[in-house]
Structures are given as structure tokens and as C-alpha cells.
Amino acid sequence: MSLLAATDVVGGYARDEQILKGASIRVDPGEIVVIIGPNGAGKSTLLKAVAGLVTVQSGAIVFDGADVTRLDAMARARAGLAFVPQERNVFATMSVAENLSISAFLDPRAEAARVAELAGRYPLLTERRHALARTLSGGQRQILAMAMGLMAKPRLMLLDEPTAGLSPRAADELFAAIVDLNRAGLPMLMVEQHAIEALAIAARAYVMVAGKVSAEGPGPALADDPQIRRLFLGG
Amino acid sequence: MTPLAQAILNGLMTGALIAAPAVGFTTIFAVLRYPSFAIAAHATLGAFAAWYVNTRLGAGVPLSVAVGFLFAALVGGSLEHAALRGLRGAGALTVSIGSIALNLVLENAVRFSFGNDLRGYDLPLAPDLRFAGLRVGAQQIETLVFAAAIMAAVFIFLRYTRFGRAMRAVADNPDLARLKGVDPERIAVAALMLGAGLAGAGGVLIGLDTSIDPLTGFRVLLSVFAAAVLGGLGSIPGAVVGALALGVAEELALLVLPATYRTGVGFLAILLMLTFRPRGLLGERAV
Ligand SMILES: Nc1ncnc2c1ncn2[C@@H]1O[C@H](COP(=O)(O)OP(=O)(O)OP(=O)(O)O)[C@@H](O)[C@H]1O
Numbered sequence: 001m002s003l004l005a006a007t008d009v010v011g012g013y014a015r016d017e018q019i020l021k022g023a024s025i026r027v028d029p030g031e032i033v034v035i036i037g038p039n040g041a042g043k044s045t046l047l048k049a050v051a052g053l054v055t056v057q058s059g060a061i062v063f064d065g066a067d068v069t070r071l072d073a074m075a076r077a078r079a080g081l082a083f084v085p086q087e088r089n090v091f092a093t094m095s096v097a098e099n100l101s102i103s104a105f106l107d108p109r110a111e112a113a114r115v116a117e118l119a120g121r122y123p124l125l126t127e128r129r130h131a132l133a134r135t136l137s138g139g140q141r142q143i144l145a146m147a148m149g150l151m152a153k154p155r156l157m158l159l160d161e162p163t164a165g166l167s168p169r170a171a172d173e174l175f176a177a178i179v180d181l182n183r184a185g186l187p188m189l190m191v192e193q194h195a196i197e198a199l200a201i202a203a204r205a206y207v208m209v210a211g212k213v214s215a216e217g218p219g220p221a222l223a224d225d226p227q228i229r230r231l232f233l234g235g
Numbered sequence: 236m237t238p239l240a241q242a243i244l245n246g247l248m249t250g251a252l253i254a255a256p257a258v259g260f261t262t263i264f265a266v267l268r269y270p271s272f273a274i275a276a277h278a279t280l281g282a283f284a285a286w287y288v289n290t291r292l293g294a295g296v297p298l299s300v301a302v303g304f305l306f307a308a309l310v311g312g313s314l315e316h317a318a319l320r321g322l323r324g325a326g327a328l329t330v331s332i333g334s335i336a337l338n339l340v341l342e343n344a345v346r347f348s349f350g351n352d353l354r355g356y357d358l359p360l361a362p363d364l365r366f367a368g369l370r371v372g373a374q375q376i377e378t379l380v381f382a383a384a385i386m387a388a389v390f391i392f393l394r395y396t397r398f399g400r401a402m403r404a405v406a407d408n409p410d411l412a413r414l415k416g417v418d419p420e421r422i423a424v425a426a427l428m429l430g431a432g433l434a435g436a437g438g439v440l441i442g443l444d445t446s447i448d449p450l451t452g453f454r455v456l457l458s459v460f461a462a463a464v465l466g467g468l469g470s471i472p473g474a475v476v477g478a479l480a481l482g483v484a485e486e487l488a489l490l491v492l493p494a495t496y497r498t499g500v501g502f503l504a505i506l507l508m509l510t511f512r513p514r515g516l517l518g519e520r521a522v
């Protein structure tokens with residue numbers, strides 16, 4: 001059974017607006033699933049619909065066997081979905097330590113143990129503990145944003161363009177961190193612009209165009225498809 | 236030298252009086268994103284509640300300040316929530332105008348209950364203190380200590396408590412806060428209560444300094460607003476610094492200008508800040 005199944009999702013930001021025009025995707029246990037596609041295709045909107053930040057007009061979102069379509073973002077977070085947005089994904093005016101602490105809001109008793117565990121994985125969380133989040137570099141900020149998602153011990157991580165704006169080296173490091181987390185058992189649904197690198201680590205991938213899925217398949221197979229190469233991968 | 240030092244000292248004293256309402260105003264702005272002019276009525280409510288327990292029930296100053304805070308928070312804060320929540324979807328301007336209306340209603344409720352007379356708290360008479368040629372009232376010192384204690388309590392609340400941090404998180408980024416399981420609606424109620432309570436406590440301090448009447452809050456509204464703008468709207472340390480700076484600026488202006496121009500200093504401060512440094516004296520920093 002799929003961990004996450006979004007079926008024929010229609011929705012948008014205003015009541016009658018349809019940015020998503022019947023998008024269907026699924027994530028199976030243990031997978032990294034990647035969504036690629038042109039700007040404005042609705043990739044972020046789809047992740048927000050899964051996270052509960054965009055109202056679904058029709059269609060269904062089933063997470064771990066339960067229909068979460070009508071649950072709000074807080075209830076979905078409690079159910080084990082962690083969404084790391086594309087922009088504004090840390091509390092800029094708060095310190096690194098405070099960002100982590102607030103991310104354990106639903107389960108404060110587990111806070112200390114999780115901070116310790118994450119600090120072992122990502123040393124910068126300790127080194128820059130007192131720094132305001134807005135003073136971090138792009139790569140550091142993304143690590144913090146991911147760590148904030150991990151504070152809730154999620155069962156599925158939703159990542160929206162985690163490498164956007166990063167230097168090639170920082171992007172590689174972040175991809176490595178994502179693969180590590182996945183190997184440790186965390187499934188991921190990830191939107192990425194760095195399509196070649198993302199498809200290389202994806203179990204499966206979707207190409208989204210104009211609010212719908214236009215192609216899907218195993219990551220490497222999509223990366224080899226001549227038409228997709230021409231349209232999205234620059235040749 | 237002495238008149239200058241005395242003016243600065245007096246300025247810090249007046250600044251301390253408006254610091255608590257200015258922090259209240261800026262807290263509501265930070266979380267709910269509208270300037271609440273009902274802060275004036277909250278200050279008046281607090282001042283009258285404290286006056287009542289002080290003169291009728293014999294409560295001392297610390298208890299009176301606490302009652303002023305609680306009454307303004309519970310009555311003023313929840314009335315503001317109940318009256319204006321329906322307007323929040325319509326944008327900051329609409330809610331802000333609603334807050335002016337609420338202010339008039341609350342102010343007149345106080346007038347209806349207590350009349351327009353000036354009232355003073357029952358305070359033990361104490362001689363002024365003198366040192367190095369400067370003069371300061373014993374009551375002013377006590378007021379200053381209360382103002383400092385209130386600011387310290389707010390700072391500790393926002394910095395070190397779970398709920399205070401959640402409040403800052405919502406002020407910073409409500410969508411992300413929601414994703415982390417913080418309910419912005421609950422935080423909004425808490426921010427209104429905290430903001431109104433701080434205004435109420437400030438109203439009591441103003442009453443301790445002079446006397447109270449239904450316009451007690453309204454008279455300092457411009458200064459409160461100017462202090463919050465000076466500090467950068469939504470910045471709590473900014474509001475404290477803004478209040479002290481404004482108090483000093485007003486007193487210094489009085490050295491060269493007639494007293495009638497005093498409120499002009501507030502207007503001028505708002506104008507200059509919004510023109511040259513719209514993020515406030517301290518720049519963008521929430522706590
Ligand atoms: N908060 C919002 N309110 C209203 N419309 C929005 C909002 N965010 C995005 N849109 C619109 O929804 C459409 C899809 O945007 P979305 O962000 O989902 O695209 P995307 O595939 O993630 O693109 P990108 O690659 O640029 O991130 C666009 O037309 C965009 O203008």
C-alpha cells in the first residue's frame with residue numbers, strides 16, 4: 001500500500017481558482033519521489049495541498065491509510081507529514097536553537113533528545129546555536145529547515161526545492177544529506193529544479209505541466225527519455 | 236548642565252510611563268498586523284480598575300498594577316478579540332478603524348460609570364529625593380522600577396517560555412508556525428490579552444504619576460504610537476527604546492520650546508522615522 005496517495009487533486013489559492021487540475025501522485029514506503037516541471041506548473045501548490053496549506057476542491061489525499069483531505073495543516077503535521085517550504089522556511093528573527101525548539105511544539109518532552117540527535121548529524125546546529133536564522137548562509141538555512149522538519153519525527157518529508165539558490169557544492173552536500181536521511185528510513189517527496197541530480201537519487205519521478213502530471217516513471221528512466229531531456233534537462 | 240541632566244532624567248521617567256503601552260501596541264501589531272488604537276481605552280480601563288482596588292479596597296501599589304494588567308487583559312483584550320475578529324479578513328485598515336470605534340465605546344463606558352472627574356490614587360506622601368543637584372519624586376522611582384520589572388517580565392516570557400516563543404514564531408511567519416503545530420488563532424487571542432494588559436499596567440503607572448480620567452489613555456496615544464514607530468512597528472525592544480528616546484526628546488524640546496509644542500515632538504518623530512528609517516531605531520529585530 002502507498003504511504004501517500006494524492007488522487008485527481010483540484011485546487012488553488014482562491015475559492016474558484018484551479019492551479020491544480022487533477023494531479024495524481026503517490027509515494028511508496030521508503031522511496032524518494034521527485035517532481036520536476038517548468039516554473040508555475042503547480043509543483044509547490046501540489047506540495048502545499050498535501051501539507052494542508054491549499055484547499056482541495058476535489059480529489060483525495062490519503063496518508064498512511066487515512067483520508068486527510070479535510071484535515072488542516074496542524075492535524076496533518078501531527079499525523080506525520082513534515083513540509084519544508086520553498087521560501088521563508090525558517091523563523092528568520094529567531095535563533096537556530098529557538099527554531100528547533102519551536103519545531104517540537106507538538107511534542108515538547110521529546111525536544112531535548114531530538115535536538116541532541118540532530119546536532120550529532122548536523123554540527124552547524126550546535127556551532128551556530130545562538131545565531132539568528134536570517135544570518136545563516138543559504139546552505140545552512142536549508143539544513144536548519146530540514147532539521148526543523150525532522151524535529152517532529154515525520155513519516156514523510158515534503159521538500160520544496162531544497163537546493164534552490166545554493167552553490168553547486170552546497171547543493172551536492174544537501175543531496176547527500178537527503179540520501180542519508182532516506183537510507184535511515186525516511187521517505188521523501190521532493191520538488192527540484194536541479195533535475196539531473198534529483199532524478200539520479202529518485203526511486204520514481206513525475207513531470208508536472210500546467211497543474212497535471214504529464215509523465216512518470218523510475219528516476220533514471222525519465223532522465224534518459226529523449227523528449228524529457230529536451231524539454232526539461234537542457235538537451 | 237543641571238537643567239539638561241534634569242530634562243534627560245525627566246524624559247526617561249515619562250518615557251518609562253509609555254513604554255508598557257508601547258510594547259502592548261507593538262505586540263498586537265506584530266501578531267495581528269494592525270495598529271490597535273483601542274490601546275488607549277485598555278490603558279484607561281487598567282487605570283480605573285487599579286484606582287478602584289486602591290482607593291476602595293485599600294490595595295497597595297504592586298497589587299493595583301497587577302489588577303490593572305489583569306482587568307485590561309481580560310476585559311479589554313477579550314472585547315477587542317470578540318468585536319474585531321470578524322473584521323480581520325478585511326485587512327489592516329478596516330480592523331484599525333474598528334479599533335478606533337471600540338476605543339470610543341470603551342472610553343464612554345468608563346465615562347458613564349465614573350464621570351469626567353480627575354481621580355487620584357491613595358499614595359503615601361514621600362518627599363522628593365535630591366542628588367547631584369537633580370530632583371526626582373519617590374513615586375517616580377517606584378514607577379520606574381515597576382516599568383522596568385514589567386519590561387523584564389515580558390522579555391522573559393517571549394524569550395524563555397514555550398508560549399512566548401510560539402507568539403514570536405507567529406509574528407515572524409504564521410504559515411510556518413501553523414506547520415509546526417502552533418495555532419495562530421490562539422496566539423492572536425493571547426497577543427491581544429498581553430497587549431491590552433500591558434496598556435492597562437501602563438495606565439496605572441500614568442495614574443500613579445499624575446491622576447486619571449476617561450481620557451488618560453487617549454492623551455498618551457500619540458506618544459505610544461510614536462514610540463512604537465520609532466522602535467520599528469512590531470519590535471519589542473524597539474518600543475522600549477522608542478519610548479525612552481521619545482520621552483527624552485520631548486523634555487529636551489521643552490528646554491527651547493513652549494510646552495504646547497510637546498505633542499509636536501511625537502508627530503515629528505513619526506514623520507522623520509517613517510521617512511528616513513522606516514524599520515525603526517534598532518532595525519529589524521523582533522526580540
Ligand atoms: N500564494 C499564492 N497565491 C496565489 N497564487 C499563487 C500563490 N503561489 C503561487 N501561485 C500561482 O500558482 C501557480 C503555480 O505556482 P507554483 O508555485 O505552484 O508553481 P511551481 O511549479 O512551484 O513553480 P516554481 O518552479 O517557480 O517554484 C502560479 O501561476 C502562481 O502564480
Ligand SMILES: [Mg+2]
Nearest residue numbers: 043044045086
Ligand atoms: Mg515552486
